[in-house]
Amino acid sequence: MSLDPAAVKEGDELPVLHLQPDLGQVIRYCALQWAFPAFFYDAEAAKAQGMPGTLVPGPLKVGLLYRAVDEWLGDAGWVCQVRAAHRRPDLTNRPIDIAGRVARVYDENGARRADLELAIINEQGEPSVRGFAVVEFTSPA
Amino acid sequence: MPEASLLTDEVRAIVGLETPMGRVRVTPKAYRRALEVYTGRIPRNHPAPGEPVPGYVLAALDSEADTPAMPSLLPNSLLISNEWQFERPLRMGEEFESVYSVVAINERFGGRFGYSIDFRAEVIFKDADGNPVARSGRTMTQYSAAEARDGGDA
Numbered sequence: 001m002s003l004d005p006a007a008v009k010e011g012d013e014l015p016v017l018h019l020q021p022d023l024g025q026v027i028r029y030c031a032l033q034w035a036f037p038a039f040f041y042d043a044e045a046a047k048a049q050g051m052p053g054t055l056v057p058g059p060l061k062v063g064l065l066y067r068a069v070d071e072w073l074g075d076a077g078w079v080c081q082v083r084a085a086h087r088r089p090d091l092t093n094r095p096i097d098i099a100g101r102v103a104r105v106y107d108e109n110g111a112r113r114a115d116l117e118l119a120i121i122n123e124q125g126e127p128s129v130r131g132f133a134v135v136e137f138t139s140p141a
Numbered sequence: 142m143p144e145a146s147l148l149t150d151e152v153r154a155i156v157g158l159e160t161p162m163g164r165v166r167v168t169p170k171a172y173r174r175a176l177e178v179y180t181g182r183i184p185r186n187h188p189a190p191g192e193p194v195p196g197y198v199l200a201a202l203d204s205e206a207d208t209p210a211m212p213s214l215l216p217n218s219l220l221i222s223n224e225w226q227f228e229r230p231l232r233m234g235e236e237f238e239s240v241y242s243v244v245a246i247n248e249r250f251g252g253r254f255g256y257s258i259d260f261r262a263e264v265i266f267k268d269a270d271g272n273p274v275a276r277s278g279r280t281m282t283q284y285s286a287a288e289a290r291d292g293g294d295a
Contacts, residue, residue: 025181028174031174032175032200032201033200058223059279062223062225063179063200066196066197066225067180067197078193078196078229078230080227081227083225085221
């Protein structure tokens with residue numbers, strides 16, 4: 001079902017996106033960036049640096065926030081901004097949930113926009129990332 | 142904590158300096174790879190030239206050149222935030238001039254890291270007229286784990 005921009009209001013919750021980033025996804029991300037810090041894919045290297053296991057890269061997580069917003073928005077608009085404040089590491093092969101809610105709906109420069117509060121929640125129920133996004137609706141309101 | 146600020150004039154001078162990173166292009170390959178990384182889907186097709194692409198394709202454009210290294214002022218560093226900003230949707234086939242700069246350096250006293258220094262840097266993607274279309278920013282903090290509360294861990 002496509003999103004109706006006219007019906008979006010403050011307090012609306014985005015559908016929770018359930019993910020479990022695995023080592024394959026992390027390695028593909030490293031290849032995309034052509035950056036290969038060993039603690040992203042080598043468990044022993046991660047442990048040697050005091051980490052409990054291989055980590056999900058922070059920049060990958062900002063893209064996952066973007067995806068959650070983009071999938072909610074569909075054809076009803078576009079993502080103007082997304083920000084991720086990293087609070088604690090996420091390990092590969094562990095479930096995470098991406099949650100979000102509409103914090104504000106407003107008009108700016110003739111366009112209808114919404115600010116979104118986002119979070120990545122780990123399996124302990126703790127926020128590993130606090131996020132924020134701005135979207136602009138393109139369909140007639 | 143150091144007896145004097147580590148933010149010398151030499152360090153502050155790097156703020157605002159622009160480093161050209163070369164031209165980048167939104168290609169079908171960049172689209173396919175980014176889509177697979179962020180969604181796990183392998184697309185059969187790609188948008189036609191001029192059609193919008195998801196903003197996470199930016200991550201595939203980021204890697205066209207190596208960004209300059211930050212000055213190393215403290216022994217440990219940690220990524221604390223990432224941000225993407227778009228003036229409009231990216232479109233298949235368009236080319237950008239990418240430019241790297243450090244946009245802010247701030248020192249902080251106290252908190253879980255003790256004395257720390259935040260470096261905020263970004264790559265700006267400009268169109269043929271020099272107008273910014275997108276920005277990819279990140280903030281790294283440098284700190285001394287020996288002085289941080291809980292070693293700086295979350």
